[in-house]
Amino acid sequence: MRALVTGGAGFVGSHIVDLLLARGDQVSVLDNLDPRIHGDDGTLSQQVRFVHGDLLSPASLHDALEGGADLVFHEAAMVGFGKGAVDAEPYVSTNVIGTIRLMEAIAKLCTRPPRFILASTMALYGEGAYECKNCGPSKNTRRNAEDLEKHNWEPLCPKCGKSLEPRPVTEDHPPNPGNVYAISKLNQELLSMTLGRHYQIPVVALRYHNVYGPRMPRDTPYAGVASIFKSKLLAGHSPVIYEDGGQLRDFVHVEDVARANLLAADAPEDAIAFQAFNVGTGQPHQIVELALELAKSLGLDLQPEFPGLFRLGDVRHIFACTSKIEQIGFRPRISFEKGVKRFALEPTRSSPKVILSS
Numbered sequence: 296m297r298a299l300v301t302g303g304a305g306f307v308g309s310h311i312v313d314l315l316l317a318r319g320d321q322v323s324v325l326d327n328l329d330p331r332i333h334g335d336d337g338t339l340s341q342q343v344r345f346v347h348g349d350l351l352s353p354a355s356l357h358d359a360l361e362g363g364a365d366l367v368f369h370e371a372a373m374v375g376f377g378k379g380a381v382d383a384e385p386y387v388s389t390n391v392i393g394t395i396r397l398m399e400a401i402a403k404l405c406t407r408p409p410r411f412i413l414a415s416t417m418a419l420y421g422e423g424a425y426e427c428k429n430c431g432p433s434k435n436t437r438r439n440a441e442d443l444e445k446h447n448w449e450p451l452c453p454k455c456g457k458s459l460e461p462r463p464v465t466e467d468h469p470p471n472p473g474n475v476y477a478i479s480k481l482n483q484e485l486l487s488m489t490l491g492r493h494y495q496i497p498v499v500a501l502r503y504h505n506v507y508g509p510r511m512p513r514d515t516p517y518a519g520v521a522s523i524f525k526s527k528l529l530a531g532h533s534p535v536i537y538e539d540g541g542q543l544r545d546f547v548h549v550e551d552v553a554r555a556n557l558l559a560a561d562a563p564e565d566a567i568a569f570q571a572f573n574v575g576t577g578q579p580h581q582i583v584e585l586a587l588e589l590a591k592s593l594g595l596d597l598q599p600e601f602p603g604l605f606r607l608g609d610v611r612h613i614f615a616c617t618s619k620i621e622q623i624g625f626r627p628r629i630s631f632e633k634g635v636k637r638f639a640l641e642p643t644r645s646s647p648k649v650i651l652s653s
Contacts, residue, residue: 296315296320296365297320297363297366298320298367299324299325299360299364299366299368300322300324301325301359301371301397302370302371303368304339304345305510306511306512306549307370307549307556308324308326308370308371310550310552310553311368311370312339312343314554316342316343322343323346323364324344324345324346324359325346325348325359326346326347327347327371331512332512346358350389350396351388351389351392351393351396356396356397356404357404360401361404363405363406363407364401365407366560367410368412368414368556369397371393372480373385373386383475386476386478387482389479390476390482391482394486395490398490398494408494408495409496410496410497410560410564411487411491411498412501412560413499414501415480415483415500415501415571416480417502417504417505418474418476418477419470419484419502420468420471421435421477421610422436422437422471422613423461423462423463423464423468423543423610423611423612423613423614424463424468425450425452425612426459426462427452427455427457427458427459428457429452429455429457430452430455433452433454434469437473438450440607446603448538448542450611461612461613461614463577463614463616464573464613464616465573465616466502466570466572466616466619484500491569492569497564498568499559499568500570501555502572502573502574502615503547503552504547504573504575505520505544505545506549507548507634508549508638509641510549511638520544520585521635521638524585525593525638525639528589528590528593528595528597532597533597533599534586534590535600535604536582536583537582537604537605537606537609538601538603538604539601540586540601542581542582542609542612543579543611543612543614544579544581544582544614545575545576545613546585546631546634546635547615548627548629548638551574551628551629552574555572555574555620558620558623558625559572566622572619572620572623573615573616573620574615574617575614575617576615576627576631577616577617579612579614583599584631588631588635588636589635589638592636
């Protein structure tokens with residue numbers, strides 16, 4: 296199989312590349328090597344055909360798709376929380392316009408439409424799913440600034456004002472993105488599906504939950520909370536946790552996420568085409584658990600700090616219902632405890648940087 300991985304020198308993309316090479320596929324990578332994400336250590340395998348370029352560049356896309364592709368894993372994106380409207384244009388340019396140009400290039404340059412596996416995100420849901428004991432399921436829940444300023448962290452039922460119980464979020468949960476990044480990813484997913492149908496390119500969207508593991512970017516605005524906590528601990532500082540640390544998240548190891556991508560690539564087309572799938576473990580953990588588990592694994596007696604900070608747009612609880620992706624054979628292999636310990640003890644490093652030319 297011939298596979299193109301956009302963002303293939305990055306965090307998740309490089310792990311997908313590893314699995315593709317291990318099974319003998321021909322792999323091309325398109326990556327702009329953004330220095331905010333990529334470090335100076337590590338290289339991609341010489342088996343990879345590398346194109347240093349950008350999704351917005353017709354020449355880069357032409358080079359990346361030279362000879363066609365049977366599979367396209369679209370991992371390249373501007374990621375992170377976003378700084379309100381300030382970041383709106385670069386998010387839309389990379390995540391939305393870049394995806395449109397990629398799909399147009401596929402339609403023009405590939406004689407046979409490849410399967411298109413999109414890296415989507417749980418962020419497009421906004422808050423996760425909740426249920427009120429009195430009023431039943433509560434969707435499109437939001438927290439307002441007034442409550443957060445009073446340190447009332449838990450969302451309340453919009454009908455009766457009582458406490459809500461968090462529930463696993465399913466793929467049919469109404470999207471309700473709360474920041475620029477999430478809005479751009481929702482648009483990316485919708486456009487991919489629409490253009491895929493138009494160009495007869497079978498598209499599957501994988502909505503990643505909180506991915507962590509080797510090659511996670513460190514000390515950047517786009518690093519995940521696991522990387523931020525680890526960097527703090529290794530520097531001898533206590534992790535600073537927003538709110539009270541009781542936020543529930545679904546931490547899924549990057550190696551499991553990479554496997555989910557290959558399962559989506561190999562599943563029967565009628566089982567996955569033009570559908571979205573959660574990629575998580577279905578097992579929620581509090582943010583504070585992550586900090587404590589990392590400190591324990593590193594043998595450090597550093598307790599988290601809770602200064603009462605918060606960010607508008609952050610969600611309180613979200614974790615995956617995984618029953619849909621289980622139907623194509625996905626089961627996470629790496630437990631929270633095992634994965635966090637491995638992550639803690641691995642040498643701190645960033646994604647592979649390519650020194651090869653195409």
